[in-house]
Amino acid sequence: MKEWFEPGPLREALISDGIVLCLLALGIAFGSFVRRNELWREALGAVWRRRRGAVLVLGVYASVALVDSVVWVSASGASDQVAAHEARSLIDRAFSGAREKSYSAPFASEEFYDQSRLVQPGRHPLGTNVLGQDVFYLTLKGSRVALLIGGLTSLIAIPLALLFGILAGYFGGFVDDVVFFVMSTLASMPGILLLIALIMALGQSTFSVCVALGVTSWVGFCRLSRGETMKLRELDYVAAARTLGVRPAAILVRHILPNLMHLVVITFVLMFSGLVLSEATLAWLGIGVAGSWGQMIAQAKDELSREPMVWWNLTGAFAALFGLLLSVNLVGDALRDVLDPRTRGEG
Amino acid sequence: MLEVSELTTSFPIAGRQVPIVDGVSFSLEQGKCLALVGESGSGKSMTALSLMRLVPRPGRISSGSVRLEGQELLGLTVPEMRAVRGRRIAMIFQEPMTCLNPVVRVGEQVVEAIRLHERVEREAAKRRTLELFDRVGIPEPGARYDYYPHQLSGGLKQRVMIAMALSTQPRILVADEPTTALDVTIQAQILELLNELRAEFSMAILLITHDLGVVSRMADEVAVLYTGRVVEQASAATLLARPEHPYTRGLLASLPSRHRPGEKLHEIPGVVPSPAHWPAGCRFATRCSEVFERCPTEVPRLLPLHPDQRAACFAREGRAE
Numbered sequence: 001m002k003e004w005f006e007p008g009p010l011r012e013a014l015i016s017d018g019i020v021l022c023l024l025a026l027g028i029a030f031g032s033f034v035r036r037n038e039l040w041r042e043a044l045g046a047v048w049r050r051r052r053g054a055v056l057v058l059g060v061y062a063s064v065a066l067v068d069s070v071v072w073v074s075a076s077g078a079s080d081q082v083a084a085h086e087a088r089s090l091i092d093r094a095f096s097g098a099r100e101k102s103y104s105a106p107f108a109s110e111e112f113y114d115q116s117r118l119v120q121p122g123r124h125p126l127g128t129n130v131l132g133q134d135v136f137y138l139t140l141k142g143s144r145v146a147l148l149i150g151g152l153t154s155l156i157a158i159p160l161a162l163l164f165g166i167l168a169g170y171f172g173g174f175v176d177d178v179v180f181f182v183m184s185t186l187a188s189m190p191g192i193l194l195l196i197a198l199i200m201a202l203g204q205s206t207f208s209v210c211v212a213l214g215v216t217s218w219v220g221f222c223r224l225s226r227g228e229t230m231k232l233r234e235l236d237y238v239a240a241a242r243t244l245g246v247r248p249a250a251i252l253v254r255h256i257l258p259n260l261m262h263l264v265v266i267t268f269v270l271m272f273s274g275l276v277l278s279e280a281t282l283a284w285l286g287i288g289v290a291g292s293w294g295q296m297i298a299q300a301k302d303e304l305s306r307e308p309m310v311w312w313n314l315t316g317a318f319a320a321l322f323g324l325l326l327s328v329n330l331v332g333d334a335l336r337d338v339l340d341p342r343t344r345g346e347g
Numbered sequence: 348m349l350e351v352s353e354l355t356t357s358f359p360i361a362g363r364q365v366p367i368v369d370g371v372s373f374s375l376e377q378g379k380c381l382a383l384v385g386e387s388g389s390g391k392s393m394t395a396l397s398l399m400r401l402v403p404r405p406g407r408i409s410s411g412s413v414r415l416e417g418q419e420l421l422g423l424t425v426p427e428m429r430a431v432r433g434r435r436i437a438m439i440f441q442e443p444m445t446c447l448n449p450v451v452r453v454g455e456q457v458v459e460a461i462r463l464h465e466r467v468e469r470e471a472a473k474r475r476t477l478e479l480f481d482r483v484g485i486p487e488p489g490a491r492y493d494y495y496p497h498q499l500s501g502g503l504k505q506r507v508m509i510a511m512a513l514s515t516q517p518r519i520l521v522a523d524e525p526t527t528a529l530d531v532t533i534q535a536q537i538l539e540l541l542n543e544l545r546a547e548f549s550m551a552i553l554l555i556t557h558d559l560g561v562v563s564r565m566a567d568e569v570a571v572l573y574t575g576r577v578v579e580q581a582s583a584a585t586l587l588a589r590p591e592h593p594y595t596r597g598l599l600a601s602l603p604s605r606h607r608p609g610e611k612l613h614e615i616p617g618v619v620p621s622p623a624h625w626p627a628g629c630r631f632a633t634r635c636s637e638v639f640e641r642c643p644t645e646v647p648r649l650l651p652l653h654p655d656q657r658a659a660c661f662a663r664e665g666r667a668e
Contacts, residue, residue, distance in 0.1 A: 039450065039495065236445040242401055244433035244460050254459070258450045
């Protein structure tokens with residue numbers, strides 16, 4: 001029992017699988033909530049009808065990321081001794097054949113520069129990189145990193161923004177002054193400098209990059225939720241709740257928060273693509289997350305100047321990033337059209 | 348049952364405290380209906396909010412007393428006052444469209460209102476909600492329970508609001524323009540319903556309105572407000588038949604029903620002055636047709652002219668008993 005808690009492949013595997021289980025449970029809970037609640041059922045149904053393709057693409061990305069997160073430790077299929085003692089997912093195992101020595105073009109049967117025969121001829125749909133790693137495999141792995149960055153950062157930034165925004169908007173006065181001061185201070189610092197400083201201070205890990213992105217990106221939504229709360233506070237049903245003797249905390253949870261949920265969903269989706277892009281920028285500066293598409297692009301920049309040019313490394317990461325961001329934005333726009341009262345009924 | 352005396356609520360305007368509600372006094376007996384009548388800006392809604400102690404910031408109640416069944420409300424702590432709201436004084440509003448939370452089923456909103464003040468099981472509260480829906484004339488209460496506000500018509504929403512207000516059997520119902528946003532046939536039905544419920548629950552109604560037609564249907568007693576002051580107070584029948592204050596006379600004269608077709612409608616000259624420009628003396632002096640020397644400088648007191656009628660006007664003071 002004791003060794004579960006010690007750092008190592010087993011603990012890593014348990015944490016990752018636990019998170020997958022939690023996500024699946026959350027997904028099922030959200031699904032049954034949407035089923036029972038007709039407002040959300042109608043809204044999500046409308047998004048599905050409008051943007052079926054984009055939703056399906058998102059589903060593919062999410063499934064790849066989930067499959068890649070289900071990991072276990074076992075020696076089967078491992079090509080070497082090190083891999084046998086690592087927590088590896090289905091995707092790791094599927095691509096665990098012997099590594100090439102260097103570059104290979106897509107579907108080539110011999111190496112790009114010295115024309116020697118490949119270990120797995122014609123089996124690399126996106127070629128291999130300088131270390132002989134399969135680019136298609138790395139691209140698939142990047143999906144998990146991208147969703148992790150977008151998801152975890154939103155999970156940090158949105159509740160923070162919502163909490164401060166609602167408190168400032170509802171109570172006004174001193175609370176509002178304090179929140180607004182913090183927001184103005186953050187907004188007046190150059191974002192990228194603050195990001196670099198935070199990552200340097202927190203140490204370079206996936207989590208600290210997410211925290212840094214979260215801290216720098218909550219201001220916009222905080223301002224939005226503050227304004228919206230100020231509007232909702234003056235509405236008749238909030239006044240009616242007060243005349244019924246409802247406590248402020250109950251008004252916030254019951255009347256303000258549910259009426260902000262459409263903004264939360266819209267912001268989450270639109271923020272998501274911004275965050276994934278920000279990480280790509282950070283990776284370019286050398287402080288990104290290991291294994292992200294941003295890092296792949298950063299590494300590929302020198303390969304473009306080779307002769308003959310090595311283009312597939314960049315293409316793989318770029319296409320994956322582009323596909324994700326495009327479908328997220330399409331779904332986000334459709335969600336906004338469906339959920340935002342100002343654009344509702346236009347489509 | 349409800350005694351309001353010298354209630355004053357002020358707001359800081361242009362650097363000084365301006366009494367938006369200025370020394371308003373009235374009393375309300377069990378089972379009776381008192382109408383507060385006035386134009387917009389006369390302070391009638393603010394009077395209602397003051398007695399529930401829900402004056403929006405930066406306004407505050409600066410003096411006076413509000414006694415409900417002998418208990419002084421202005422002295423209660425915040426949690427004590429919260430227990431009074433909804434439980435002993437309930438309120439319904441002008442706009443049924445916006446008074447219900449759009450993302451919560453209407454039945455659940457009533458259940459929550461019940462459970463706010465009483466420790467009852469959700470099932471029991473639901474049964475009571477269905478009974479109330481039936482009582483306030485919502486057809487098919489069982490089906491309507493699961494509706495969202497946007498699926499109901501304005502009249503039905505107002506009935507839901509009434510059911511919610513009645514859910515804890517309050518002693519006093521404050522109805523702030525309850526029918527203004529509804530069309531005429533629905534208005535009549537809602538007023539009829541309120542009259543029935545008043546008798547059934549033996550509660551008092553404080554009716555806030557600018558519609559003298561509503562007053563004649565509902566009210567026993569009327570207080571006419573102008574710029575935060577009561578200018579005339581009388582029984583409804585007397586006031587409508589024999590108004591004394593020039594402002595009340597002007598209001599009644601401008602009713603379309605009192606005119607022959609083709610004739611120009613009577614109107615009171617000028618507009619209601621804004622709080623920053625209220626005259627020092629009688630605040631109606633700038634628009635009155637019977638101005639005396641004293642009017643712009645001295646404040647007239649509310650004096651009895653007849654056994655059940657009082658008015659604050661120097662032109663009538665000579666006849667005061």
